[in-house]
Amino acid sequence: MSTAEYRAQEGTIDPGRIAERARPQIVERGLRARPGGWLGWITSTDHKKIGVMYLIATFMFFVVGGVEALMMRLQLGAAQNTIMDGQTYNALVSLHGTTMVFLFVVPVLAGFGNYLVPLMIGARDMAFPRLNALSLWLFVFGGIVFYTSLFFTPPEAGWTSYAPLSDDAFLPTGGIDAWIFLVHLTGLSSLIGAINFVATIHNMRPKGMGFGRMPLFVWTILIYAYLLILALPAIAAAVTMLLTDRHFGTGFFDPTAGGDPLLWQHLFWFFGHPEVYILILPAMGIVSEVLPVFSRKPIFGYSFIAYSGVAIGFLSFTVWAHHMFATGLGDFANGAFATGSFLIGVPTGVKIFNWIGTMWGGSLRFKTAMLFAVGFIAMFIIGGISGVSLASPPVDFQQTDTYYVVAHIHYVLFGGAIMGMFAGMYYWWPKMFGRFLDEGLGKVHFWLTMVGFNLAFFPMHWLGTEGMPRRIYTYFPDMGWNFWNMMSSVGAYILGISVMVLVGNMIYAYRRPREEMPDNPWDAATLEWATTSPPPAHNFDAVPVVYSRYPLWEDRHPVEGGQPAVIAAAAPHTSIDERSHPADTQVAVGEGESNAHLATVEADHGEHEAGHAFHLPAPTIFPMILAFGLLLIAFALLFSPPILKVTFLITGVIYFVVAIYGWVKQISE
Amino acid sequence: MAVVTQSADALTDRAPTGLESLDVRKLGMWAFLGSECVFFGSLISMYFVNRPLMFSPALEAAHLTPKTILNIPFTGVLAFILLCSSLTMVLALNAMQQSRRRAGSFWLLATAFLGMLFLGGQAIEFIEIAHEGITLQNSVFGQSFLLLTGFHGTHVFVGIIWLLSCIPRALRGGFHAGNYIGPEICGLYWHFVDVVWVVIFTIIYLI
Numbered sequence: 001m002s003t004a005e006y007r008a009q010e011g012t013i014d015p016g017r018i019a020e021r022a023r024p025q026i027v028e029r030g031l032r033a034r035p036g037g038w039l040g041w042i043t044s045t046d047h048k049k050i051g052v053m054y055l056i057a058t059f060m061f062f063v064v065g066g067v068e069a070l071m072m073r074l075q076l077g078a079a080q081n082t083i084m085d086g087q088t089y090n091a092l093v094s095l096h097g098t099t100m101v102f103l104f105v106v107p108v109l110a111g112f113g114n115y116l117v118p119l120m121i122g123a124r125d126m127a128f129p130r131l132n133a134l135s136l137w138l139f140v141f142g143g144i145v146f147y148t149s150l151f152f153t154p155p156e157a158g159w160t161s162y163a164p165l166s167d168d169a170f171l172p173t174g175g176i177d178a179w180i181f182l183v184h185l186t187g188l189s190s191l192i193g194a195i196n197f198v199a200t201i202h203n204m205r206p207k208g209m210g211f212g213r214m215p216l217f218v219w220t221i222l223i224y225a226y227l228l229i230l231a232l233p234a235i236a237a238a239v240t241m242l243l244t245d246r247h248f249g250t251g252f253f254d255p256t257a258g259g260d261p262l263l264w265q266h267l268f269w270f271f272g273h274p275e276v277y278i279l280i281l282p283a284m285g286i287v288s289e290v291l292p293v294f295s296r297k298p299i300f301g302y303s304f305i306a307y308s309g310v311a312i313g314f315l316s317f318t319v320w321a322h323h324m325f326a327t328g329l330g331d332f333a334n335g336a337f338a339t340g341s342f343l344i345g346v347p348t349g350v351k352i353f354n355w356i357g358t359m360w361g362g363s364l365r366f367k368t369a370m371l372f373a374v375g376f377i378a379m380f381i382i383g384g385i386s387g388v389s390l391a392s393p394p395v396d397f398q399q400t401d402t403y404y405v406v407a408h409i410h411y412v413l414f415g416g417a418i419m420g421m422f423a424g425m426y427y428w429w430p431k432m433f434g435r436f437l438d439e440g441l442g443k444v445h446f447w448l449t450m451v452g453f454n455l456a457f458f459p460m461h462w463l464g465t466e467g468m469p470r471r472i473y474t475y476f477p478d479m480g481w482n483f484w485n486m487m488s489s490v491g492a493y494i495l496g497i498s499v500m501v502l503v504g505n506m507i508y509a510y511r512r513p514r515e516e517m518p519d520n521p522w523d524a525a526t527l528e529w530a531t532t533s534p535p536p537a538h539n540f541d542a543v544p545v546v547y548s549r550y551p552l553w554e555d556r557h558p559v560e561g562g563q564p565a566v567i568a569a570a571a572p573h574t575s576i577d578e579r580s581h582p583a584d585t586q587v588a589v590g591e592g593e594s595n596a597h598l599a600t601v602e603a604d605h606g607e608h609e610a611g612h613a614f615h616l617p618a619p620t621i622f623p624m625i626l627a628f629g630l631l632l633i634a635f636a637l638l639f640s641p642p643i644l645k646v647t648f649l650i651t652g653v654i655y656f657v658v659a660i661y662g663w664v665k666q667i668s669e
Numbered sequence: 670m671a672v673v674t675q676s677a678d679a680l681t682d683r684a685p686t687g688l689e690s691l692d693v694r695k696l697g698m699w700a701f702l703g704s705e706c707v708f709f710g711s712l713i714s715m716y717f718v719n720r721p722l723m724f725s726p727a728l729e730a731a732h733l734t735p736k737t738i739l740n741i742p743f744t745g746v747l748a749f750i751l752l753c754s755s756l757t758m759v760l761a762l763n764a765m766q767q768s769r770r771r772a773g774s775f776w777l778l779a780t781a782f783l784g785m786l787f788l789g790g791q792a793i794e795f796i797e798i799a800h801e802g803i804t805l806q807n808s809v810f811g812q813s814f815l816l817l818t819g820f821h822g823t824h825v826f827v828g829i830i831w832l833l834s835c836i837p838r839a840l841r842g843g844f845h846a847g848n849y850i851g852p853e854i855c856g857l858y859w860h861f862v863d864v865v866w867v868v869i870f871t872i873i874y875l876i
Contacts, residue, residue, distance in 0.1 A: 127693045195700040203693045229700055233708035241715065244816065249806035252715065252816075258722050258809040267711055668838070 043619040045129035046537055047114050050136050052432065054111025057140055058104050063499065064147075065099035068092045070496050073456070077489035079477035089473030090156040091175070097159030098179060101275070102186045103143045105417050106228075109282040110135070110193045112424055113221040115432060117197065119528035119535060120215045122206035122543045127199035129617035130663065135193040137627035142185030145634045149178035158471060160272070161242070163253030163264040168246040174638050177246065180239045181634040185627075187232045194232075197225035206527075208546035211306075215526045215549075216299065219306045220285030223313040227274045227281075230317070235271035238264055247637070262327060269320035277316040279413060280380075281309055283420025284351060287373045290423050291355055293524040294370035295362030298550060301354040308347035308354075315344045325396045334393040341391030348384055352377060367522075368442030372423035375450055379415025383408055386461065401471075404464025410457045422449070422502075427522065429509070431533045434517040441505040448498035455491025459484035525550035538616055622663040629655030698854040702861045705824075709865050712817045713872060723810040735810055738801055740794065741874050747790040748870045751825075754783035755863045758856045765852055768845040774836055777852065780859065781832040784825050791822050814873065821869055824862045831855050 041049060072092050075083045084092075114132065118125055126132045149155060155175035157166040166176045201222045205214065214222075241252040242264070251257025253264050284305075292299045299305065318340040325334050355377050364370065386408040389395050399405060422445075429437045464470075468481050475481055520529040529552055531540050548554055632652030636645050728734050761776030795815070803811040835852055838844065844852055 128697060191701075191704055195697045195704075198700045199693045199697045203691065203696055225700075229704045230707050233704045233706075234711045237708055237711035237715070241816065244805070244812070250812040250816070251809075252812060258719070260718055263715060263718050266714075270711075664834070 040619070042624055043133075043621045045125070045133050045617040045619055047118050047126045047129065047132060048432075048535065048537075048539075050132050051111050051113075051115025053136055054107055054114055054139070057136075057143070058108040058111055061099050061103040061143060062108070063503075065096050065104055066496060066499060068096040068099065070492055072096065073489040073492040075473060076475075076485050078486065079479070079482050080474050084473070086473045087156065090158075090471070091154035093471055094155040094158050094161075094175075094179070098146065098155070098182065099143075100413070101159055101279070102182060103139075103146070105279045105413065105421075106190055106275075107139050107186070108421055109221075109224065109279070109417075110139075110190065112217075112286070112421070112428075113197060113224070113282065114193075116428065116528055117200060117218055117221055118204070119431075119531065119539055120218050120526050121201065121204060121209060122527050122540060122546070123200065123204040124538050124540070124543075125617060126196050127204060128196050130620055130623050130667075131192050132196055133620070134623035134627060135189045135196065137624045138185050138189035138192070138630065141627050141631040142182045142189060145185060145631055145638070146178050146182035148635070148638065149175045155179040160268060162261070162268075163242055163245070164255065164259075164261055166242060167254055169254070174640075177243070177638050180243050180246075181638065183235060183239045185630060185634065187236050188630075190228050191232050194225035194228035197221055198229070201225075206543045206546055212303070213546055213549045214306075216288035216302070216305055216309075217282065217285035220281040220288075220309050223309050224278050224282050227278045227313050227316065231271045231274035231278065234267050238267035238271070262324070265324050265327065266320070269323045270317075273320040273323065274313075274316040276409075276412070277312055279417045280420075281312065283376065283417040283424075284309065286420045286424035286427070287355065287376050289524075289526065290369050290373040290427050291358045292550075293427075293522050294365045294367055294373070295359050296365070296523075297358060297362040298525075298553075299354070300357035300360070301350075302549060304350055305354050308350045311347040312344060315340055315347070319344060319391075322391055322396070325393045326400045338391055338393050342388065345384065345388050345391075352381060352384075367426070368437070368439055368446055369423045369425075369427035369522075371443065371446045372419050372426065375446065376416060376419040376423060379411055379419055379453070382458075383411025383413075383415055386411060399464055401469055402464035403460040403468045403470055406470050407457050407460035407464060410453075410460070414453060414457070419449070422446075428528075430517055430521050431528060431535070433509070434514060434533050435509045435512060436515075436521070437505050437509050441501055441508065445498050445501045445505060448494055448501060452491045452494030452496075452498055456488050456495055457491070459488050459491075463488075520552060525553040527551055618666075620663070620666055622659045622666065625655055626659035626663065629653065629657075629659055692850055694850055694854055695857070698857050702857065705861060705865075709820070709868075712820060713868070716813045716817050716872060719809050719813045723813075733803075733808075733810075735814070735873065738798055738803055738810070739874060740797065743790070744794060744870065744874055747787050747794075748866060750783050750790070751787045751863050751866050754780045754787070755860050757783060758859050762849060762852055762856050765839065765844040765849045766846055768842075770839065770842045770845070773844060773852070774839040777832055777836050777839055781829050781836075784829045784832070784859075788822060788825055788829070791818065817869060817873070821862070821866060824865070828855075828859050828862055831858065 041053065044050060044053075071084070072089065075081050075089055114126065117123075153173035153175045155161065155166075155171075155178060157171060157176060157179075161176060161179055164170065166179075201214075201218055211219075241250070244250040245252050245254060245259075251259040253259045253261050255261060288299055288305055319337055321329055321333060321337040322341045325337075329337075359374075366374075386404065390399060390405065390408060426437050426442055429435070463481055463484055466480060468475065468479070475485075517533040519532055521533070522529070527540075527544060527546070528535075530544060544551060629652045632648045632655060634652075636648035636652060639645060639648065724734050757776045757779040761773050761780060764772035764776055798811075798814075803814075805812050805815050832855060835844075835855055839852070
């Protein structure tokens with residue numbers, strides 16, 4: 001008897017019909033009228049709306065950051081170019097790096113996580129829906145306070161803002177202050193979001209979904225959240241010291257006052273190196289979701305991928321000083337941090353082999369999402385290899401602060417994180433918006449991205465090896481760097497065109513007449529595809545009970561991820577021991593044990609829930625007002641005229657206090 | 670047929686899988702305290718980086734090292750007061766778990782009061798060292814000491830506001846054997862702030 005037959009007989013669940021069962025049949029009663037239109041969006045506590053707002057806002061920052069990169073490449077395309085002066089170039093470097101890291105990649109992954117994590121684990125919303133809204137608005141206002149600096153002086157110290165260059169002695173203008181407030185506000189946003197993810201993922205999974213059955217994207221978001229919680233406070237402390245150095249006369253990073261510039265680098269990279277794994281891990285999770293679906297085959301080595309992610313997260317806290325080899329830490333420290341950095345290549349390599357193993361022998365469908373996922377693997381391997389070479393101190397002495405490092409970071413963050421993000425975009429777009437992105441345009445987008453990306457960034461390896469330093473705004477024509485710089489700029493503009501194709505694709509998808517979107521257009525396996533596209537406000541009518549890693553593929557891979565249908569003695573069913581083990585099912589060797597703790601899960605939860613009332617969080621404006629108050633307080637410290645300072649400070653504090661009061665009052669009603 | 674209602678309450682109908690006994694708000698608080706550990710850890714490493722400079726021969730000769738500037742017995746009393754406030758916090762929670770409304774409110778108030786005593790003492794200490802000429806601007810010790818203890822004081826201040834804001838509801842009987850999660854997570858925060866002070870006190874005053 002197959003598992004499916006067994007369950008059909010038991011009457012617990014019919015795997016083939018999960019999608020149908022979970023289709024919403026709702027009677028809405030006792031609902032306060034939800035505000036419509038834009039007010040409905042900004043007061044929303046629905047994780048899907050918040051996720052979409054995250055995605056929209058981050059995409060806008062992505063375009064802005066991209067335009068800044070194109071302006072830099074315009075300047076660097078030819079030797080001794082005079083399109084801009086050094087100061088403008090420095091501002092562009094700082095704006096581009098900061099925007100892409102703090103305002104694009106981190107929050108775009110939070111956006112995907114927000115939208116998908118509750119759906120993937122069969123929850124109705126995040127654990128703290130109002131804090132979720134607060135995260136969104138803190139991020140948006142952090143971006144606004146940063147870009148306000150365009151109206152006076154943008155920051156000019158790069159995305160790392162190394163002290164004492166960023167101290168008031170060298171950069172007395174407000175740009176660095178704007179950068180500090182950006183780090184504070186987006187950091188707070190990410191911290192609150194991370195706490196939310198941790199609480200949601202630990203506590204709100206459905207019956208049967210142990211850690212061994214959690215989708216890999218949820219795994220990586222969990223690691224992402226833990227890394228944010230443990231890494232962000234270090235930079236929060238560092239920028240606070242920088243702020244007091246600049247405004248209150250301390251000298252933490254000022255050597256003339258007994259301060260220590262290396263302290264900044266240690267604190268910054270204690271945050272900064274886990275940060276790059278924060279950026280890449282959820283992209284790995286996206287790829288781990290996309291590959292099995294388009295290979296029509298379960299992921300190869302699920303546990304290895306999941307625990308490699310944990311290993312990467314752990315090791316990421318032991319490698320920060322490899323950014324500081326050239327600062328003279330001494331041989332012992334260099335050796336120790338080099339060891340950690342080499343070690344991190346092992347779990348990363350494990351993941352790459354597992355992805356290849358997933359595709360191996362699969363029946364591959366090269367949809368755009370799949371193309372980007374495969375592109376991710378290829379590009380990330382190149383970035384990983386240049387990373388391993390940089391982990392060696394002698395090599396790093398040669399390459400540090402050259403274009404080789406620029407090539408490396410773009411291969412792992414563009415070729416890695418952003419390619420993965422594009423894969424997720426094409427994959428989940430029909431779920432989010434009920435429309436497909438066009439496959440033809442998608443393929444044009446993919447190939448333009450591949451060609452443009454490699455043309456733009458591969459030559460940087462050679463430029464760096466030939467000694468071209470990073471963060472310079474021009475160079476002499478007899479250095480031998482002219483041709484590849486030109487090619488790199490051409491590649492950058494091809495990338496720019498590819499993003500325009502993507503925007504065209506989005507507009508085309510938006511204007512196309514709405515089609516009947518099936519629940520599960522890609523024939524995927526995870527729970528988000530068991531509800532309608534787009535999902536209703538409460539996600540699932542009845543939350544499905546989970547019996548395996550691939551709830552929607554149970555007819556095909558009945559025991560992938562452990563024992564089938566573990567049913568408790570408490571439920572009126574036979575226990576697992578009384579059942580013969582289905583002979584026709586494949587047991588994944590070595591992967592069953594991790595689910596042993598699920599043996600006490602009760603069955604039938606889904607059925608009993610029907611007819612039972614459940615709560616959705618009410619819309620609220622207070623998270624936005626609170627974040628707005630903090631924005632005004634940041635403005636108060638940013639603007640120098642006393643009248644502006646006082647006005648901003650008073651109104652900011654009023655907004656802040658009113659929002660907290662209203663928030664508390666609302667939840668205690 | 671499912672019925673959708675809407676409330677400001679948490680999503681109470683979900684049956685959690687793993688940590689069934691742990692309330693989601695408590696889990697969130699623990700995660701937050703984890704990040705606080707790294708925040709104070711960063712400030713404490715800053716203090717350690719700067720510490721050798723505070724004991725330079727010139728400063729030793731001028732009797733301007735932390736050992737001579739700080740009034741250690743006075744702050745020892747403050748540390749004792751703050752530790753006592755952890756006891757009263759436990760008593761407050763215990764009373765509310767037994768639905769003893771008045772006792773619970775009293776111990777909450779006592780905790781907040783001890784916190785205020787601590788903050789007052791810290792203010793006196795800051796004024797005293799300012800009279801000895803130690804400020805945020807003029808010395809490595811001044812900036813490191815004031816930033817670290819100042820951030821701890823800010824945490825105590827936030828804790829006091831939080832405790833006081835629990836009292837009206839406690840007096841109305843809003844916390845009882847069936848629901849004491851509010852004071853419980855407030856207590857987690859308060860104990861954390863106390864424990865951090867034990868570490869800071871050891872590092873700045875004792876070693």
